[in-house]
Amino acid sequence: MRSSARTTLAAIALVAVLFAAPQFYRSEYVLALGVSFATFAVLSGALNLVYGYTGLLSFAQVGFFGLGAYAAALLVTERDWSTWAAVAAGGVLAAAAGLAIGYSSLRLSRHAFAIVTLSFALLCMIVARDWVTLTRGAMGIPGLPVPVLGLPGGASWRLAKPLDFYYLLIGYAVLAHAVIYLVVSSRIGRAMRAIKLNEELAQSQGLDPLAHKLLAVTLSAFLTGVAGGWFVFYLTIVDPSVFDFYYTETMLIMVILGGPGSFWGVLASCAVLTVVPDLLRFTTDLRMVLYGFVLIIAMLVLPGGLGGWLERRRLARWRKAATRSRT
Amino acid sequence: MSGALLEVRGLTKHYLGLAALDDVSYDVRQGEILGLIGPNGSGKSTSIDCISGFQRADFGAWSLDGQSLAGLAPYRIARAGLTRTFQTVRAYDQLSLLENLQVAAQQGDGAGWWQALMRSPGLRRREREAEERGRALLATVGLADHAGAPAAVLSYGQRKLLAIAASMMARPRVVVFDEPVAGVNPTMVRHIEAVIRRLNGDGVTFVVVEHNVDFILNLCHRVVVLESGRKIADGAPALIRSDPRVLAAYLGKSGAEAAAQSEGG
């Protein structure tokens, strides 16, 4: 199992670099970029789990993101919960929403699932804007308190500086990816891929498609909801813009360019797409237009993204070997 | 009840006003190879789609070893011990042959979600066993050389062999083959016949649906014949071969009379 040991080593090295980086580049800009990367890494990783591995195109992710965010913020400001508990509860609420949406629409068809997830995300934004008594409407809830996290051993960590949030979010992103990796590299992940590749064949082999799909949706909803909770405490404000379609569009591009179903491909494309646009200083509108073109061209020409292209090359090598052995 | 392994009673399905299946009943006995033949539109494929849960029957009951399977989702029927192959030869193209077989074995070993996630020692042992069995099956069907290759590189006949191997992985009680030799060359037909015999020798029960009547008459212990949704014959191949109703169904009335005359009565 040499390649698996190599992968582990590379992963550890990557995590070490991420944690050590701020010691060398202590600038607000780099820290903000890091937080953005970590957040989008969780968003795109979770979407990859649902879409890339299980084959379900879901637009609900941003809904879970914002739901977790609002829940965490409200529990802390209105009910005086500890930040740990509030963020976790936000994740659980998001997971419950995911379960409800998944169960009601997956039994029908993929078309229905796509439409329902889209409607859910849009509805969340509208409710956040209009249910003023609950969410304070378009103004949102500003001035979220500095989180004080109790650590094992009795110490407490006050997240007052951007550096603190950097470590928190990078740490969470690593944890989330570890969980995702644990699932997708297990036989559960293998089953999800089988269901995506050929659902009827998987059925005839005793695999329960609905159970696996619901697991993917619920887990990705939980991870995304928790990310939302941490993210708004970093911003110190939660408002309806946390449901912006911009998040959906960006995480979709990350997954598609990286290759749906490719764990490292998506992570790589997330890193590239977080850093490069900022380097190139595009205005947001033109960036979105560019993403739109990229999406169109990718769908017409290269639907598998980077991971898919690598996969096709691997297939071509096998094909050559197979024909050689037959002649 | 007749004590058969798989009992089908009164299977009926209507489709756009026509009876695709009309009160079809048959038994499959432990250890036998049952053939299911009939001209186009006779309902052969529909009947196995129904008993494997991929189409909903309008009426009827069927049970495996006394356990009723009617109305169950396809994956539950597979878990109960009835697996099948498909006419359209399905495989997981992007996965290797061995991985294809490992997926097919997954559900059969009864490991739970938590064990799967935590990779418990028990699970790892079962995975190793499944891998060994998979390699053995690949050797039996003749695909051992391609164990690590993605299924997409296989030829049509090889895909059929892979599907046969996959259907065996979960240690099923009954396996239903949907046209296992359609569209393959004569050498491959003989090879597949040998493979099925070999697997049957290990004690697995088979139902084979086919258009190739010679193949069925050579291979099977018993044959059931359908026509226009109804069962018209049920017996040993020798009897079926000369059954006038069967001949009429395949050759038309005049052809059957001609064949009967040439057989001498």
Add this chain to the structure above:
Amino acid sequence: MDPTFVLQLVVNGIVIGVIYALIAMGLSLIFGVLEIVNFAHGEFYMLGAMAAYFATTDLGLGYWSTVALVTVGATCVGVVVFEALLGSVRRESFERSILLTLGLSMVLQNGAVFLFTTTPKMVQGSYTYTNIGFAGMQVSVLRLFALGLGLAAFAALYAILYRTQVGRAMRGVSQSRDAAVMVGIDPRAVSRLAVAIGIGMSGLAGAALAPVYAVHPLMGFSFVFKAFAIIIIGGLGNVSGAAIAALALGVLESLIGGFLPQVFVDGLAFGAMILVLLVRPQGLFGRGVRV
């Protein structure tokens, strides 16, 4: 409860319902024939309104000529969109088609924001402030025009689907593509027409309503999710189901909006959709292109 007030709400609701219907019917038609959910559908509504704004403001055209021009233009755009993008996507790759139209929507929406800014534009035409009074209400004459146009479009669509050969072909392809091909129908020609009609109707809706509501690049976005909910409620691919569901939604939204907080109006479409999915998943009127 003032009956005039309620009547006013109903009339307003019918007008908005007709507009919902124009958009949803086109979406349903495209889904029925091509099995593609057109994410960019709302953007064509917006572009129709934008074009109407420029036609009225810069070219000085009157209401009717603007509507006619924009409708014809939108239909041509529909043909272009089909030829360039949708025609090459196969039916099985549903996710590809939805992402393709999503990309198109991103380009159109953000491009419009970049070119025209998000500042709403008001179309000033000769009819803008004209009202007709009857039964104690004041109804903007423009809304009546929009209502009339919507009904005319519905009648035209009915005529095409049921009285022409190509309409029969569209219904055939929507029910069973394979059967239609066997009978000799060219699915590509039928698909092209379906997309042209669908997008044309969106453009028509945009142009018809441009003087009534403010015109801005994000106006299509909010219609899109309601249109999706409507086609689920009416039955995926069922054009008349979409029309009826759209009308009902318009009236109900208007009535609820008159008495309850805004958030109930927003939740109505989504709630109804979830209810339908749970209780009658094939839609209130079932699938397939039926009028």
